[in-house]
Amino acid sequence: MLSLVLILFCSLFFTGILIRTKSIASGRMGPGILQPIRDVVRLFKKGSVYSETTSIIFRIAPSVYFASVIMACLVIPFGADKGIVSFNGDFVFFAYILALGKFFTIISAMDTGSSFEGMGASREALYSMFAEPAFFILIGSFALLTGKTSFYEIFSSLQLGTSITYMLGGLAAAVLVMIAMIENSRMPVDDPKTHLELTMIHEVMVLDNSGFDLGLILTAGYIKFAMYGAIISGFFISGLSLPLSIALFLFIQFLFAIIAGVIESFMARFRMNHNPQFILALSSVSFLIFLGVLLVLEKFV
């Protein structure tokens, strides 16, 4: 319960802090921290416009996407506090409920019949496909390390003690930051500020959504960022007292937003054909984490 409240709370500020970091890095004042939320509230007050060529899929897709992100948030624990849903193997549920939401945005983009949106959908599917092994090898390694298979048990029995486990935690955090940037269609892979349809990935898929639907999609994006931040902080807050862990959680979310902003400010977007190799490199690094786990467990005989 606590984790859901904290994730929703952080998602209010996350994108605002990110945009403010980018503004400061480029020497501007920038909009206020709450500006993204104000935009979303403005969108929620509006009605939606639907194209005549679209079907029911296009109408339900934003709601399904939003619901899938909320469902994914439910399994994330907070320190000693279980998530609302918690069972063995829930990290598989986490990954595939997000994939379900993504699938619906993809087919709704195909549904509009726009040539640009089909292209964006294809790219989104490709990059998500490459990011999936990285996530599974990563969480699978930690499941192997702790011998448990749910997020709650993995995080609560994770003991960071020696230098190599700190190394694994740091590497895992780095990989998860990059996965979050890919899943949220942020800078090294996709540029959220581009105005050319040919270079867009996520933005081009939601070109036809308007009003309330667009608001849902944007809100889901904000929550998704805070959700990945919650997973990252899960590696570090196990075993701390409640006030301390809440403080550390907020600090890690804040740091994550600033790191994402700095990455966006100082990295150029990759060329489209360089993206797969970059995302696959994350899988290779996760594989090294797996190697490190084998080393810790002394499975090398």
Place this chain on the structure above:
Amino acid sequence: MTNVLLIIFIISLFYVSIANRLITYVRVLALQGFILFGVTFMQLKDIETWNLVLIMLETIVFKAIAVPMFLGYLIKRNKITRVAEPYLSNFMSLIIVTAIVVITVILANSIKDPLLDKIFFIVSLSTLFTGLYFIASRKKIITHVMGYLIIENGVFVLSLAAGNEMPNLVNLGIMLDVFASVLILGIFFNKIGDVFKDADVDRLTDMKDY
């Protein structure tokens, strides 16, 4: 802590395999020099101080500073194109390097010898094969030199595992190797730069006795 440095060493190999520019290769070589310096400092505890100082000077001066600077100078002086120009795409390179590491891990796991230091063995063997792969898959002569230096680093890691028992011989040999290879190939390369305008391996077949 040694394990941490060695894992970073393998990540640097992945980074090289998707790098586009030559200057990135040079930087990664310098980084590997610093990593080896750290590993040497932590691993070699049982040898006499002067010998340790010599080995560490070798790693920091040659591997981390002198050789990368010399390579950078060569690239500038010969006006080599700044892109690496591999035969295979970077995507394939990454898959191949990852496969090399996987195979090495499986190989090391199948050796039932309690005296073998597994992580050193894995890192050195995968570095060796990766270096060979870089030599085979890159077009330019300068990238061949870099692949050779990566192989040297791999051999150095392996010798560090046995460094406490036989420190002198191995490291002097490696120092000579690094020195000779870069110097000879550098001179060789400068000569070639005067004759041919671009430095492709394919052009070497044009050099014949008449």
